[in-house]
C-alpha cells in the first residue's frame with residue numbers, strides 16, 4: 001500500500017515502498033524474496049540478528065506457559081532478568097517497561113521523586129545536552145530539546161536545561177540548587193554518533209557528586225553490548241545513579257528497563273509508578289536469553305574484535321572515497337560514516353544495493369549490524385558502500 005489518503009496508518013513516517021516478509025541472521029527478505037543486508041537492525045534493536053534460534057526457542061517455550069500476568073503478582077522471567085541485570089551492572093533494582101521513552105520516563109520520575117522524598121521537591125530540573133535524543137513522549141521531547149520535535153505540542157514539560165554537547169564548563173554554569181540530575185547518552189545515536197569522551201564522563205560524575213546531583217544515563221541505544229561492553233558506562237569505570245535501557249535488550253521483542261541504585265529507587269514506593277505490560281513474561285523470557293548469550297564467555301570480546309575489523313575495513317573505504325566519506329565515528333558496533341553528501345541520498349543508493357543503514361544527524365550514516373555479524377558480512381557491507389559511492393560519482397559526473 002502506498003502513502004495516500006487511503007493508507008490507514010498515521011502519516012508520521014515517510015517510508016520507501018519496501019515490504020519485508022521474514023528475516024534470518026543479518027538479512028531481511030522482501031516480498032519479492034530479495035535479500036537485504038540489514039545494518040539498521042531495527043535501529044539497534046535486533047541485537048542478535050533476525051530469528052536467532054535461541055530467542056525463538058525462549059519465546060516459544062514461554063508462549064506455551066504464560067503470556068501475560070499483571071504486575072500485581074510475581075512474574076518469574078521478570079525476576080530472573082532483573083537479577084541478571086543487577087548482577088552485571090551498578091544497579092540494585094530494575095523497573096521494566098516496553099520502550100526507550102518509557103525507560104526514560106521512569107528514570108526522570110525516579111530522580112525527581114528521590115529529591116522529593118528527601119524533602120526537596122524544588123530540586124527537579126535536569127541538565128541535558130544539545131543533539132540528545134531521548135524519545136517522543138512529552139517528557140522525553142522536552143529532555144531532547146529539539147525544536148522540530150517540540151513544535152505544535154503545547155508548552156514543553158518544564159524542568160530541562162540544555163547545554164552544548166560534552167561541555168562540562170557549561171554544565172557547571174547551569175547547575176543551580178534546583179538541579180536534580182544530568183542526563184546523558186554515552187554515545188549520541190540520533191544526534192550523529194557523537195562519543196561523550198569517557199574521561200569527561202568521569203569528570204561529570206565528580207561534578208554531580210560535588211553538587212549532590214544524580215547522573216542519569218540514556219543507554220537505550222548504547223547498552224546491551226552495542227558499545228563492546230554490556231553498558232557503555234563500563235568503558236569509563238564510573239557508576240551512574242540511574243540508567244535507561246531498551247532496544248537491544250529484547251532482541252526485537254518490545255522491552256525496556258530503568259536500572260537504579262537502592263538509594264534512588266527506594267523513593268519509588270507502591271503507587272508512585274506502574275505499567276500494565278512492562279516486564280511481560282514473553283518479553284522478559286526473550287530478554288533473559290539475549291543476556292544469557294551476550295554475557296557468555298567471549299561474546300563481548302568478539303564484538304570488540306568485529307568492531308576493530310569493521311573500522312579497519314571502513315578506513316580503507318574512506319581512503320578510496322574521500323570525495324564522499326569524511327570520516328568514521330563511534331564505538332563498538334555503533335559506528336557512523338560522516339558523509340560529505342546528503343545522508344538520505346546515500347542511504348537510498350545503499351538501499352538500491354540491497355543494504356539497510358539508518359541516517360543520523362549532520363549527514364552521518366549509522367552502521368548498526370547485529371552484534372554477531374560475520375567478517376564476510378562486513379566485507380559485503382563495504383562492497384555495497386563502495387558501489388553506492390561509485391553510483392553517486394557516476395551520477396554527479398553525468
Ligand SMILES: Cc1ncc(COP(=O)(O)O)c(C=O)c1O
Pocket residue numbers: 043098099100101102104133134135136185189190218219220221222246247
Ligand atoms: C538514546 C535513545 N533514547 C531513547 C530512545 C527512545 O526509544 P523508543 O523509541 O523505544 O521510545 C531512543 C530511540 O531511538 C534512543 O536512541
